Amino acid sequence: MKVCVVGAGAIGGYMGVQIAAQGHDVSLIARGPHLAAIKENGLTLRKDGQEINVRNVFATSDMTECGPQDIVLLALKAHQIVPVLDDLKTLFGPDTVMVALQNGIPWWYFQGNGGDYENRIVETVDPGGSLAKGIDPKRIIGCIAYPAASILEPGVIEHVEGDKFPVGELDGNESERLQIVSNLFESSGFKSRILTDIRSEIWLKLWGNLTFNPISSLTHSTLVDICQDPLTRELATTMMTEAQKIAEKLGASFRVTIERRINGAESVGKHKTSMLQDVEAGKPLEIDGMLGVVIELGEMTGVDTPSLKALYACVCLLNKKIQEDAVYIKERPLGE
Numbered sequence: 001m002k003v004c005v006v007g008a009g010a011i012g013g014y015m016g017v018q019i020a021a022q023g024h025d026v027s028l029i030a031r032g033p034h035l036a037a038i039k040e041n042g043l044t045l046r047k048d049g050q051e052i053n054v055r056n057v058f059a060t061s062d063m064t065e066c067g068p069q070d071i072v073l074l075a076l077k078a079h080q081i082v083p084v085l086d087d088l089k090t091l092f093g094p095d096t097v098m099v100a101l102q103n104g105i106p107w108w109y110f111q112g113n114g115g116d117y118e119n120r121i122v123e124t125v126d127p128g129g130s131l132a133k134g135i136d137p138k139r140i141i142g143c144i145a146y147p148a149a150s151i152l153e154p155g156v157i158e159h160v161e162g163d164k165f166p167v168g169e170l171d172g173n174e175s176e177r178l179q180i181v182s183n184l185f186e187s188s189g190f191k192s193r194i195l196t197d198i199r200s201e202i203w204l205k206l207w208g209n210l211t212f213n214p215i216s217s218l219t220h221s222t223l224v225d226i227c228q229d230p231l232t233r234e235l236a237t238t239m240m241t242e243a244q245k246i247a248e249k250l251g252a253s254f255r256v257t258i259e260r261r262i263n264g265a266e267s268v269g270k271h272k273t274s275m276l277q278d279v280e281a282g283k284p285l286e287i288d289g290m291l292g293v294v295i296e297l298g299e300m301t302g303v304d305t306p307s308l309k310a311l312y313a314c315v316c317l318l319n320k321k322i323q324e325d326a327v328y329i330k331e332r333p334l335g336e
Contacts, residue, residue, distance in 0.1 A: 001184065004069045004091050005029065006084075008043070008059070010149040010274070011101065012075030013157040015165075017045040018188040020054040027058045027066045035061055037155025046152065047159035068093030071181065075101045075145075078125045078289035085134050092139065097177050099143045099167065103209050103274075104289035105297065109199065111137040112170030115251065117300070124293040141181055142198040143167045144205045148271050160271050164191045168198030203247040204254060207261050209290045210243055211236040213275035214311045217285060217318060220276065227266035236262055238307045243294055249301040275315075282326060285319040287312065 001024045005016040008028035020026040020043075030038060042055035058066065063084065069091045074081070081088070081102075092098070100106055107126035110117045121129040147162035165185050169178050174194055185192035195201055215226050215236065226232045240258045247254070256264075278285050291312045298305040 001025065002068075002070045003027070003073065003184075004063070004066050004071075005073045005075060006063065006088065006091070007075035007077075007080070008038070009034070009075065010151050010157060011145050011147065012073060013043055013151070014045060014147060014149045014159055015073060015075070015185075015188075015190070016057065017043050017052055017054050017157065018190065019184065020057050021052055022188050023056075024184075024188075026054075026056075027060070027069070029061065029063055029066075030059060031061045033154040034151060035059055037153075041155055044156045045159060046156065063087040064090045066091060069096055071184065072096060072098045073101060074098055077286045078102050078104065078107070079284065079286065081107075082126075082130050085130065089134075096139065097141055097181060098135070098139050099141045099181060101143050101145050101165075102289060103145075103286060104206055104291075105202065105293040106142065107131040108135075108137050108140055108142070108170060109202075111140075113172070113199070117250070120300075122293060122296065124288045124296045137170055140170060141167055141178060142170060142195075142202070143181075144198075144201050146205065148268060150272070150277060161268055163189065164193070166191075166193040166195050166198075166201055168195035168201070170198070172196045172198070197253075199250075200247075200252040200254070203243070203252045204256065204261070206290070206294070207240050207243060207254075207258070208265055210294055210308065211239045212265055213273045213290055214287065214315045216273040216276040217279045218311075218314055220279070222270040222272055222276075223265045223268045224270055227262055233262060235307065239311065242298070242303065242305045242308050246294060246298050246301055246303045246305075249303060250297065279318070279322065282322055284323055285315060287315045287319055291315070 003024050004027040005012045006029045008016050008030040016026055016028050038059040042053050044053045072091050107122055110120040144166050146164040148160035150158050152158040167181050169175055182192040182194050275285055295305050295308050
């Protein structure tokens with residue numbers, strides 16, 4: 001099976017290694033030193049005290065070199081997709097399936113599910129509707145990436161925890177192609193439950209992203225630090241409560257309580273969120289896809305979000321300083 005991972009960073013790279021290790025024809029889209037290292041030495045995954053290195057992959061920064069694929073794993077951050085939309089389309093054949101792995105509320109949230117907001121453009125993550133108009137929603141399968149991973153060094157992915165990649169059709173159907181994607185993931189060592197309500201699962205994952213990512217970026221704290229500090233734990237609870245009210249107005253449901261969700265994050269331990277890793281690396285922060293979009297949906301549904309807006313304002317300013325002034329916090333070993 002031909003599989004292209006668009007965005008072979010921490011999560012995309014983790015998936016790419018394990019899928020390639022099963023003998024599939026895998027292409028990896030990466031850039032910079034990470035791409036150079038993959039071309040020279042292959043891509044390495046460190047997991048459970050072992051190393052898996054795959055060299056039977058095609059690595060490039062140019063999607064147009066790959067040709068049509070059977071499955072495209074879109075692992076770019078929300079703000080990175082529009083600039084490469086034309087190149088992304090070169091990966092599509094008549095039956096190509098695109099598995100969307102973005103954090104937060106995706107551009108396709110109101111596509112393919114009917115209801116009062118059908119085909120509503122989510123402006124925060126898709127200004128002007130470029131993605132909604134440019135990618136046929138019938139091509140998309142939603143996927144929630146639960147694992148935590150990081151790029152340890154160029155060409156080396158370190159798996160932290162988790163192996164769940166649940167998938168679902170936008171309309172909730174259990175299609176043949178959905179089963180094919182799930183089987184691909186399962187045979188590659190992941191757990192891939194088939195969902196009939198992908199949007200409720202998105203909110204469950206987003207609960208953590210919209211709280212722990214911004215709090216960590218501002219406090220430079222790990223998950224366990226945030227969850228064990230009484231004040232930040234209370235803040236996380238307040239933010240999750242605001243988000244839950246929005247989600248339920250949009251028809252989503254939650255299969256766990258807020259307390260259980262926070263306890264789950266605490267159990268991960270001293271893990272740095274992706275947003276904190278981006279702060280330390282001086283990279284743009286994925287704040288709109290995780291938090292700004294929830295505020296937009298709050299305004300749409302008439303739900304007040306004072307805590308979400310406060311964190312959003314602070315992280316937006318931090319993001320501005322990072323991009324305009326090249327401000328970043330040099331990473332230090334934990335405990336130093």
